Amino acid sequence: MSLSKSSEIKLRDMKVPEDYEQLTSLLNMIDPGSTTAQSIEEEDRQIPTVSNLKMNEDGLLAGFGRTRVVAEDDKGQIIGYGASFRAPWVEPGNLGSVFCVHPDFRRKGIGGKILAHLENWANEHHASVLSSIVMDWIDDSLPFVQNRGFVVDAHIFDLELDLNQFNNAKYGDTVEQVIQSGIQLTTLADLTRVETETELYELCVETAKDNPGQYSSLPPFEQWRKEFLPEANSRKEWVFLAIDGDRLIGVSQLFSTEDEGVLYTNYTGILKEYRGRGIAKALKLRSIEAAMKAGAHTLTTDSEEKNAPMQLINRSLGYIPGKGHYRILKKLRK
Numbered sequence: 001m002s003l004s005k006s007s008e009i010k011l012r013d014m015k016v017p018e019d020y021e022q023l024t025s026l027l028n029m030i031d032p033g034s035t036t037a038q039s040i041e042e043e044d045r046q047i048p049t050v051s052n053l054k055m056n057e058d059g060l061l062a063g064f065g066r067t068r069v070v071a072e073d074d075k076g077q078i079i080g081y082g083a084s085f086r087a088p089w090v091e092p093g094n095l096g097s098v099f100c101v102h103p104d105f106r107r108k109g110i111g112g113k114i115l116a117h118l119e120n121w122a123n124e125h126h127a128s129v130l131s132s133i134v135m136d137w138i139d140d141s142l143p144f145v146q147n148r149g150f151v152v153d154a155h156i157f158d159l160e161l162d163l164n165q166f167n168n169a170k171y172g173d174t175v176e177q178v179i180q181s182g183i184q185l186t187t188l189a190d191l192t193r194v195e196t197e198t199e200l201y202e203l204c205v206e207t208a209k210d211n212p213g214q215y216s217s218l219p220p221f222e223q224w225r226k227e228f229l230p231e232a233n234s235r236k237e238w239v240f241l242a243i244d245g246d247r248l249i250g251v252s253q254l255f256s257t258e259d260e261g262v263l264y265t266n267y268t269g270i271l272k273e274y275r276g277r278g279i280a281k282a283l284k285l286r287s288i289e290a291a292m293k294a295g296a297h298t299l300t301t302d303s304e305e306k307n308a309p310m311q312l313i314n315r316s317l318g319y320i321p322g323k324g325h326y327r328i329l330k331k332l333r334k
């Protein structure tokens with residue numbers, strides 16, 4: 001798109017469906033291949049159009065709500081975007097947000113204007129904390145938010161494993177040792193217990209509490225199920241499970257991605273009392289084996305910088321770190 005740099009910039013509410021295409025171009029210009037107009041529209045369809053934000057009995061913001069604005073130049077071209085939102089299951093008091101500015105229009109005060117709008121909206125609704133993310137590969141992003149009172153809460157980045165270079169023999173009898181210790185390794189496809197999905201949900205809720213990459217608690221079961229077992233890119237045979245007796249104690253799960261031959265590890269979690277016994281590594285080795293059988297050439301995942309066990313497992317399997325983002329928080333009131 002051709003853009004005039006001297007344009008008058010104004011903020012206005014996002015219009016749907018009119019803005020989908022231009023917003024998609026902006027988001028993909030900043031992070032290529034990150035979204036489609038269709039996926040934004042689909043996501044919108046799942047979200048109520050009317051907010052019901054309210055204060056709960058503890059005086060903290062609760063319920064659902066969101067605001068979305070675009071920055072537009074005098075030719076009507078969208079050169080910036082900001083949204084603030086909360087889902088009903090998120091920690092009371094918290095609001096999330098995202099914002100971005102077209103690279104040719106940075107350092108002109110547009111980002112500051114968008115962020116100020118989001119912060120005003122959060123303050124009008126008496127939110128306690130405004131959270132957001134900034135990419136670690138965009139210069140100036142972190143200082144920009146730090147100058148506006150945000151602090152870094154987490155640093156989450158991608159990791160990639162080249163399966164063509166992967167040498168299974170190097171990991172010797174890791175899987176065998178876990179099985180010898182009495183732990184059964186299986187998949188969701190092979191487990192036919194009716195209650196498995198609820199057990200899996202409880203396992204994820206419990207283990208996610210120790211994941212520094214996890215912000216707030218997991219959504220309720222139905223919402224979690226949509227996110228954890230999406231029809232489009234999950235398969236029951238790609239949910240690798242560890243079982244002790246009849247107790248589900250660990251999981252590692254693969255998703256397919258839009259990129260041919262690339263699979264993504266969505267989540268790995270082991271119950272606290274079973275950690276440090278090589279179970280996560282064994283499940284990941286099982287998932288690597290399945291990925292290779294499925295013809296994948298690359299496995300990706302993401303993990304928080306301070307997640308020592310997960311970082312160690314990934315590095316020891318040969319994953320190479322890549323781009324990521326900082327999760328940032330601003331305290332608005334006590």
Ligand SMILES: CC(C)(COP(=O)(O)OP(=O)(O)OC[C@H]1O[C@@H](n2cnc3c(N)ncnc32)[C@H](O)[C@@H]1OP(=O)(O)O)[C@@H](O)C(=O)NCCC(=O)NCCS
Binds near residue numbers: 208268275277309
């Ligand atoms: C991350 C997690 C899945 C690891 O499970 P685990 O079964 O204890 O991991 P393993 O026993 O297979 O450990 C594998 C390696 O990590 C090392 N490790 C395990 N815990 C560690 C710790 N607390 N600090 C440092 N190293 C650790 C082990 O020594 C082992 O190293 P090695 O391969 O060189 O022998 C588990 O800690 C967990 O469920 N955490 C909460 C959920 C989470 O953060 N998931 C990741 C989301 S990205």
